[in-house]
Amino acid sequence: MLGFLVRRVIQSVFVMLAVALIAFLMFRFMGDPVNSMVAENASTEERAAVRERLGLDQPLWLQYGRFVARAAQGDFGLSWRNARPVSTLLAERFPATAELVLVAAVLSLVLGIPLGILTALRPRSFPAQSLQLISLIGISLPTFVTGILLILVFSVWLGWLPSFGRGDVVDIGWWSTGFFTLAGLKALILPSIMLCLFQLTLIMRLVRAEMLEVLRTDYIKFARARGLSNRSIHFRHALKNTLIPVITIFGLQLGGLIAFAIVTETVFQWPGMGALFIQAVSFGDVPVMAAYLVLVSLIFVIINTTVDLLYAVLDPRLRVDGARGAH
Amino acid sequence: MQALSRAYSSDLAWSFRHSWTARISTLLLAVLFLAALLAPLLATQNPYDISQLFLLDSELPPAWAEGGDPRYFLGTDEQARDVYSSILYGLRLSLIVGFASVALAGAIGISLGLLGGFMGGMVDGAIMRVADILLSFPAILVALLVNGIARGILPPDRHADAAIWVLILAIGLTNWVQYARTVRGSTMVERQKEYVQAARINGVSGMGIMVQHILPNVLGPVLVIATINLGMAVLTEATLSFLGVGMPTTQPSLGTLIRIGNEYLFSGIWWVVIFPSIVLVVLVLAVNLLGDWLRDALNPRLR
Numbered sequence: 187m188l189g190f191l192v193r194r195v196i197q198s199v200f201v202m203l204a205v206a207l208i209a210f211l212m213f214r215f216m217g218d219p220v221n222s223m224v225a226e227n228a229s230t231e232e233r234a235a236v237r238e239r240l241g242l243d244q245p246l247w248l249q250y251g252r253f254v255a256r257a258a259q260g261d262f263g264l265s266w267r268n269a270r271p272v273s274t275l276l277a278e279r280f281p282a283t284a285e286l287v288l289v290a291a292v293l294s295l296v297l298g299i300p301l302g303i304l305t306a307l308r309p310r311s312f313p314a315q316s317l318q319l320i321s322l323i324g325i326s327l328p329t330f331v332t333g334i335l336l337i338l339v340f341s342v343w344l345g346w347l348p349s350f351g352r353g354d355v356v357d358i359g360w361w362s363t364g365f366f367t368l369a370g371l372k373a374l375i376l377p378s379i380m381l382c383l384f385q386l387t388l389i390m391r392l393v394r395a396e397m398l399e400v401l402r403t404d405y406i407k408f409a410r411a412r413g414l415s416n417r418s419i420h421f422r423h424a425l426k427n428t429l430i431p432v433i434t435i436f437g438l439q440l441g442g443l444i445a446f447a448i449v450t451e452t453v454f455q456w457p458g459m460g461a462l463f464i465q466a467v468s469f470g471d472v473p474v475m476a477a478y479l480v481l482v483s484l485i486f487v488i489i490n491t492t493v494d495l496l497y498a499v500l501d502p503r504l505r506v507d508g509a510r511g512a513h
Numbered sequence: 514m515q516a517l518s519r520a521y522s523s524d525l526a527w528s529f530r531h532s533w534t535a536r537i538s539t540l541l542l543a544v545l546f547l548a549a550l551l552a553p554l555l556a557t558q559n560p561y562d563i564s565q566l567f568l569l570d571s572e573l574p575p576a577w578a579e580g581g582d583p584r585y586f587l588g589t590d591e592q593a594r595d596v597y598s599s600i601l602y603g604l605r606l607s608l609i610v611g612f613a614s615v616a617l618a619g620a621i622g623i624s625l626g627l628l629g630g631f632m633g634g635m636v637d638g639a640i641m642r643v644a645d646i647l648l649s650f651p652a653i654l655v656a657l658l659v660n661g662i663a664r665g666i667l668p669p670d671r672h673a674d675a676a677i678w679v680l681i682l683a684i685g686l687t688n689w690v691q692y693a694r695t696v697r698g699s700t701m702v703e704r705q706k707e708y709v710q711a712a713r714i715n716g717v718s719g720m721g722i723m724v725q726h727i728l729p730n731v732l733g734p735v736l737v738i739a740t741i742n743l744g745m746a747v748l749t750e751a752t753l754s755f756l757g758v759g760m761p762t763t764q765p766s767l768g769t770l771i772r773i774g775n776e777y778l779f780s781g782i783w784w785v786v787i788f789p790s791i792v793l794v795v796l797v798l799a800v801n802l803l804g805d806w807l808r809d810a811l812n813p814r815l816r
Contacts, residue, residue: 201646212662326798328748330755331790334775338786342778349779445651452756453775467661467758470669475661482654490649 194494198487203254205483209476210253214246262477267469272477276459281361282352283458286450287443289374290382295436298386299429302393306401307420317390324387329446333380333453340376348373350455377454381446385439392435396428430500437493441486528810535810538802545796549605556598561764575784588784591777599770600789604796606766610680611747615739617685618746622692623728623735629693630700631723637697644690652687656749659683660758673761680759684749691738699731737808744800751793767793 228236256262262272305314341349353369355362364370400406401424409419448460455461459478466474529535548555575588575596587596625644629637647655663679664672703709704727712722753759754768755775762769767789774786 201649204646208658212665323798326801327794328751328790328797330752330771331794334771334778334786334790338778338783342781342783441649442651445654448653448657449752449756463657464756464758467657467664470661470665472665475658475665479658483650486649 190498191495194491198491201487202480202484205480206254206257207250209257209480210250212472212476213253214249257477257480262480263473265466265471265474267465267471267474272473275462275474276477276481277360279457279459279462281363282456283444283447283451283460285364286374286377286381286456286458287440287447289378290385290443290447291436291440293378294382294385294389294439297382298389299393299432301386302390303397303420303425303428305390306394306397309398321387321390324383325391327383329380329384329449330453332383333376333450336376336380337453347376349376352457377450377456380453381443381450384446385443388439389432389436392432393428396431397424400424400427430497433500434493434497437489437496440489444482444485525810528806532806532810534802535806538799538806541795541799542803545604545792545799546608548601549608552601552605556595556601558595558598560594560599560602587788588782590773590785591782596785596788599765600767600792603765603767603770603789604792606677606760606764607747607750607768607793607796610677610684610750610760610766611743613681614684614688614746614750615742617681618688618742619692619735619739621685622689623696623732625689626693626696627700627723627728627731630697631704631719631727633701640693641697644693647687648690652745653749653752655687656683656753657756657758659686660753664758673763676760676764680750680753683753684746687749688742688746691742692735695734695738696731699734700727703727703730733811737804737811740800740807741804744797744804747793747800748797767796 260273264270265272265275301317305317308314337349340347348369351373352364353371353373354367355364355370356366357363364374406419406424409423414423444460447456447458448464450456451458451460452464459481462474463478465471466478529539553559587600589595590599625640629640660679660683663675663682667675667679700723709722709726712726717726750759750766751768751771754766755772757772760766760769762773765773770789771786771793774782774789777785
């Protein structure tokens with residue numbers, strides 16, 4: 187178990203170093219950093235001075251080391267587009283994305299698990315059949331098309347919900363939240379539905395498949411033979427084993443939610459990190475791109491590592507195998 | 514003739530004749546491919562040619578709606594472009610990017626998988642580590658990143674011309690991992706077999722064994738991956754174009770058309786966004802259904 191943990195953490199550090207290398211190479215070779223620092227008509231000496239001050243005359247590996255050290259402190263320099271510190275830009279926009287992803291993740295679990303159980307326990311009932319069909323469409327529908335349809339129906343035709351922005355936000359320290367105002371909550375509804383829909387169908391289908399599998403196993407038959415009630419069998423015995431793979435997939439998909447928040451934020455003009463990243467991509471604003479990449483990778487790596495460890499804690503079978511290194 | 518009758522009685526053909534999803538999705542795809550191929554013949558106007566656009570005809574609803582014009586079956590957008598014609602040309606671009614990026618991903622993935630599986634050791638380890646890292650990031654993020662890097666390197670005035678190549682590169686570089694993993698797995702199995710040893714004894718070079726002997730035997734599952742991959746590639750292209758970092762508005766793909774339509778959603782001009790969306794969804798759904806069927810039909814364990 188300990189060996190597994192150590193190996194997992196070392197692997198994560200290597201992934202982060204690789205990501206930092208990509209970010210560093212972007213900085214170093216996309217456009218000349220000196221050009222963005224000096225005036226247009228700077229002399230060669232001035233340029234050389236800036237070059238020396240930035241440490242660009244030193245060997246590459248030393249520059250990389252310093253880049254990693256600075257990145258670890260959250261320092262990514264200034265945005266090329268509006269000359270503000272990248273860390274401030276990201277910090278301003280982080281709460282918006284975090285709240286959106288959080289609400290979508292909770293929605294997908296809270297709706298996906300019960301719906302999956304329902305379709306597994308009564309596979310031939312009408313709701314279960316129609317849910318299966320809807321989930322097939324949900325998986326094939328591009329997320330941005332879903333978002334546009336939601337806006338068309340609920341904002342343009344019915345006029346019930348806002349189609350852009352976060353509504354009213356309340357500042358708590360540096361964190362701005364939309365959870366405490368009616369307008370803020372209303373503004374969250376459509377974007378979080380759009381973001382969670384794919385996730386929801388995935389979790390629903392996964393729970394259904396796992397549940398059907400588990401219900402066929404011997405220990406369930408034994409539980410039935412003992413005369414336990416259906417409720418006890420389904421929710422105390424079967425559900426526990428069903429949820430273990432759901433945790434893994436959910437963890438992995440959390441990364442997907444953060445990535446697809448980029449699309450959601452574009453459709454709903456949500457002032458989050460994803461929208462910032464898209465602007466950076468279309469303008470070739472390297473510092474913002476690099477910082478976003480490193481930050482999001484860090485979140486992914488933390489999630490993946492946590493899920494792996496959680497998995498080992500939750501599944502006793504893995505704990506026994508742990509000595510040989512569970513995967 | 515004999516080959517035809519043999520093909521007709523093969524397992525795959527039998528499965529095809531007995532699966533309505535396979536037949537319907539093939540029919541849909543055939544229609545869409547033909548429409549894309551014959552776009553210049555089927556279109557009523559060339560949406561790239563400004564001299565064919567009449568501004569008086571802008572924002573017309575579909576022909577059957579009130580105020581519609583029979584010349585513009587699916588209506589027109591704010592620049593008087595015929596929606597039906599732009600969809601045909603857009604479909605064409607979407608499919609070109611889709612097929613080209615699948616080909617690129619396949620070429621990279623098959624080469625690396627073959628190399629890793631055949632050589633083993635350090636080479637294999639290095640390739641698979643890169644694949645692992647790439648796989649732990651959502652595809653759309655990797656594609657966006659490659660796209661952003663390419664845009665950063667190219668001068669801004671070249672962005673529009675280079676867009677199609679940048680897209681193909683970005684999507685191709687994102688999707689090769691699955692090919693590499695599958696091909697690597699089968700290569701490691703094939704490598705042990707007697708025909709490979711026989712080739713070695715005959716003095717065939719490592720390269721020759723890989724390309725001439727192992728490659729033809731590991732290509733089976735690649736077809737399934739490629740089909741499923743095509744759906745994903747089309748979707749990724751549409752997403753990137755929708756986000757405004759894909760095909761430019763002067764050369765719109767389906768995703769770009771949806772992006773354009775989205776901007777006019779609030780003026781009640783729904784047809785500009787809805788029709789390209791429907792075509793995109795039908796295309797992706799048909800490719801996915803066909804891919805699912807192919808995967809099941811070629812999987813011997815499910816027979």
